Amino acid sequence: MDAFLATPLGVLALTVAQTMALLVPLLLGVAYLTWAERKVLGAMQMRKGPNVVGIFGMLQPFADAIKMLMKETIIPSGASRALFIMAPMITFILAMLGWAVIPVNDGWAIADINVGILYLFAISSLGVYGIIIAGWASNS
CATH class of the missing domain: 1.20.5 (Single alpha-helices involved in coiled-coils or other helix-helix interfaces)
Structure with missing residues (x-):
């Protein structure tokens, strides 16, 4: 093993x-x-x-x-279809990636890195892009 x-x-x-x-x-x-x-x-x-x-x-x-x-997913007529569907996925994935460095037990984290707080700030700030992409992709 x-x-x-x-x-x-x-x-x-x-x-x-x-x-x-x-x-x-x-x-x-x-x-x-x-x-x-x-x-x-x-x-x-x-x-x-x-x-x-x-x-x-x-x-x-x-x-x-x-x-x-x-x-049923309603996609606006002038929307960029791929980006409109991907935007919520991007936001959700980035929200879940933030949990990789949070220790849930003594010494147990998925990614035990020295710059964990910096990683958490970076990933949490990227979550805004999913919302921006959703608004832009809907052509509104």
Whole structure:
């Protein structure tokens, strides 16, 4: 096993596994915190909130994700099609890349680099470009 991890393919596999081990709980946590916020806001407004999908609405984040992925994408007629579709992807990828240098446990980060804070500032400042590209690509 150690011989495989020393190869470039093994390093890639280990990096992908570490990335998934960090991002999957992070994204699930965000999804369920959004669900909890919707439940609290529903209670504040004297309504039930999300309660249809699953027990107590616990599967609502998955239903929302499926709905979002299945919705028809409306692209403006004068838009640059490729850039209009790529802009949200760019913003999301850059937001996730910022988590690479954040240590989540003692000595455990995906990229343990000396200039981690500089990397985080650089990646977080690049996220604005996705929004600018989306506005420019929509020709508005």
